[in-house]
Amino acid sequence: MSDILSDAALDQLFREARSYSSFLDKEVSDEQIEAIWELLKMGPTSANQLPARLIWCKSAEAKERLATHAAEGNKDKVRNAPVCVIVGMDIDFHEHLPQLFPHTDAKSWFEGNEEGRKVSAMRNSSLQGAYLILAARALGLDCGPMSGFDNAAVDADFFADEPKWRSNFICSVGYGDGSKLFPRSPRPGFALFNRLI
Template sequence: MTTAISDALALDSAAQDLLFREARTANAFTDEPVGDEQIQAIYDLVKHAPTAMNQQPLRVVLVRSPEGRERLLQHMNEGNRAKTAAAPLVAILAADNEFHEELPTQFPAVPQAKDFFAERPRREASARFNGALQAAYFILGIRAAGLAAGPMGGYDAAGVDKEFFGDGEHSVLMVVNIGKPGENASYPRGPRLSYDEVVTTV
């Protein structure tokens, strides 16, 4: 990105690098711990990001205990087990399919919205979409804290749901390893589409 284009943004160049240009998906981490206060600061930042009708379906399970880690590892794909076992902290990000019961009451359309979401397929689709938005914000929050995220989709989703969300009302969205990146933590950056390949004007 040229300096002129970069300067068109409100964030300074260092913040842009921290969140996007220099940030990488990490596959290896140092043994520096990630504290609860760091995760709380991350959530308290990203909870303000937008969703449809201010839906807040994201639920986070922090896997800290050795027992919890073993419960999770049995459901991870083989290629993800070693790095998940070694990460300082692992978070399971899931969508609460009953999110509509906690829609903010200050919105006048909430009664109608609860009726709208009475149909479970519609409610689950909205929970997954908005939960995925919140999960993406959560990853950016991890980067804003000076940490690296290693989001993964390689797991037995039904197994994770049953293991950690036995009520049947939650759906796992991703598993994220969190920590300070270790040596050779990332693969070479893959190509990105250019502005002209993505953006059209009508």
């Protein structure tokens, strides 16, 4: 049995963590980006599918390209973040299963069923996107996840050479500017959205 994390760690990951729209002018290094990957890849996915495909837009040019596909209210959130990552998914993730899940022929479970793969890729890349947020927070960074963008345009621009990759959501990463946060939105108690049976 693992030890319970400290209150300080739980605050950093959940209770005091926030979604940021504005970031300080402070660089996120390539080493920090790789460290996020080294943590998030350890999170569980079905049959170790690891379908997420990540494009880290760090240069001003890359962020501007991405911002052109964002909803009006999200354009500056993309431009002004140190990094904005496209959390995508590979519909043909099953091609990697012989290496990622070698104890059985998991690839055969998904062959000939692209619709089923789409469902599984969306579910598991969403999990990986959540792990990305937790990994970034664990490493002292803040995140601003967004879904307000033109998925088809992002796919055409950033995934043109990988026709089976699709965007899921985008997420800014950096050091959040707490002075521009709104008050935290309500989080209900257990009874409202949970049932013990």
